[in-house]
Amino acid sequence: MVLGILQAVVSNYFPTQFALHIAGGIVVALFIRAFSQGRRTNRERDLHARTILVTGGFTPLGLTLLQSLAQRGAHIIALSPDPIDSANVTILISLLRTTTSNEQIFAEHCDLTSPSSVRSFCTKFLTGKEQRLDAILFAHEYKHIGSPNIFSTSSVDVDQKTRDSGSLTTFLISTLLLPALLVAPVERDIRIINVVNPFYAAAAGVPFSPSFSYELSSPTSSSLFLREGHRSLRTVVFTRHLQRVLDALPTATQVPRTEEGTSAVPVVNSRVQKSNITTASVSPGISRVDTISPLLNADWTSSFGYSYLGMILYLTFQPLLRLFTKSPTAAMQTILHALFLPTPFKVLAQATPGTTEKKDTKSQGPIEASHLEMPEEVLRPGSLYADCAVVQVKVKMPDELLEEKHSRQDVKTHPKDSGKAKGKPSLQEEVLEIADDGEYGGELGGRLVWEACERALKIWEKENPGPPPEETPRPQSNPQATATRPLESVKEEEPESVY
Incomplete structure (x- = not known):
């Protein structure tokens, strides 16, 4: 009967x-679908005993990422804008623990749109017992x-403020947690990965401006x-410059000895990798849920409202969207690729006895990359990854900024010594010597973004002071879900930003 109906159809x-x-x-x-989904990572990594801090973990991409990391045994700390005892947080954390058989999944309250909430979480983390971070x-x-x-239900200015607050949150968390990363053992492989939207190419063809809306009257x-x-x-330029700063810090140390009893400390040439903390920007591509749905304002689960027309179009064109845009699982692949790729330090640490690496560990000089048995691909610090490959983006700097850079170089080459007191250190001795590799805007673009972040951060904190310290609500754990990890009470001290 069934076969007859099928044959008739x-x-x-x-x-x-x-x-x-x-x-x-x-x-x-x-x-077309296979091409639009992009490449899948061909790497794998055991994440047991690795602590990973995730922001945006309760978005469609973030939840998929949390599940993938939990399946590999990672210790996850997911920041949530909602209280950790709320139903949506406790249910999701419990569900992830059950489906992945991983109890090391925790949520911490941190409103990424509030600088006081961000500082409160970072202070609590830095003064707690457990300060380990691997990524x-x-x-x-x-x-x-x-x-x-x-389709819009909000103004352009409000959207721009939301964009800038997200970028300033990345800058603030990176600089506040940097002291904990710098004091970690040098053999620890630490990674900072910034996930960016796929429209960076639209801004690459115009003169680059590091300014935030907090400094300007209009977008x-x-x-x-x-x-x-x-x-x-701007986030890509900041990520690359953060790697330059890490490499220029006096605490940037080469990889330690790889086996017991060796008197020399083998190192990798600084042109390959210098700091054990590596940064990377990742563009997952155009996602159906995280890109197209907000573009049409078709997220009917949003508390800020949605567009009926956008929702109708989003549902109508679902067959085409599923054909030409990425799912969260496909969009996640490049993030995993940047997290799983080995580094030159890691390759050297895993060198087996009897290989060329062991022979080179007896020398005091740096080990060149050509002397190592490198895999077909290693992580390039500070680079932008898209579709599991490095993307070179030429950032167009304005002519007036380039002229200012040349004038500063001339002043540095011919410094003036008038009025300098004896024994007083010059300004040049107090500033990090950061190499200009010319990538992603070079040192000039990175420095301008860093300075713009510092200026905008002051304005952002002034406009969002937050509640007084005595009235600051402390997150409470749910005894049934235990979504939060235990942290000690902390003093209200502000950690210093490191540059």
Whole structure:
């Protein structure tokens, strides 16, 4: 009976003379979908006993990422804007623990739109017993912000403030938690990964501006995609410059000895890797849920409202969206690739006896990359990754900034000694000597972004002072879900930002 019905349907709607065309169309559709989903990482890594801090963990991409990390045994700390005893947080944490058989999944309250909440979490973490961090995944900046006027329910200024607050949160957490990362053992492989939206290419063709809306009276551009691209490119430039700062710090140490009893400390040439803390920017691509849905303002679960027209279009074009855009699982692959790729330090530490590496460990000089048995790919510190590959983006700097850079170089080459007191250190001795590699805006672009972040951070904190210290609500754990990890009570002290 069933076969007869099936045969009737096939004969009526799929004539045999068009069988070849139908088969060809199916093959083309499958090819387009496979191409649009992008590459999948070919790496794997055991994450047991690795502590990973994740922001944006309760977004569609973030939840998929949390599940993937938990399945590999990672100790996860997910920051939640909602109280940790709320139903959505406790249910999700319990569900992740049950499905992945991993009890080391915790949530901590941290409102990423509030600088006081961010500082409170960082202070609590730095003064707690457990300060180990093996990776920080900033996934909160990936979700698209803003939509065309026909779908929009918020103003351009509000959306721009949201973009800038997300970028300032990344800067604030990175600088506040940096002391804990710098005092970690040098053999520990620490990674800071910033997830950015895929519209960075839209801002790469125009003169780069590091300014935030907190410093300007209006957004830098009237184009939605250009504003999103500017946010993404600015984070990429900051990530690259953060790697330069880490490499220039006096505490940047080479990889320690790889086996007991060796008198020499083998090192990798600084052109390959210098600091055990590596940074990377990741663009997961255009996601159906995190990019298209916010673009059409079609998220009916949002508490800020949604567009009926956008929701209808989003549901109507679901077949095409599933064909041409990425799912959260496919978008996550590049993030995992940057997290799983080995570093030159890691390759040297895993060198087995009897290989070339063991022979080279007896020498005092640096080990060149050509002398190591490198895998086919290692993580490039400070680079931008998209579709599991490094992307080179040329950041166009304005001519007036380039002229200012050349003038500063001339002053540095010919310093003036007038009025200098004896024994007083010069300004040059107090400033880090950061090499200019010319990548992603070079040292000039990175320094301008860093300085713009510091200026905008002061304005952001002034506009969002937060509750007084005595009235600051402390997160309470739910005894049933135990979503939060135990941390000691802390003093209200402000950690210093490191540059």
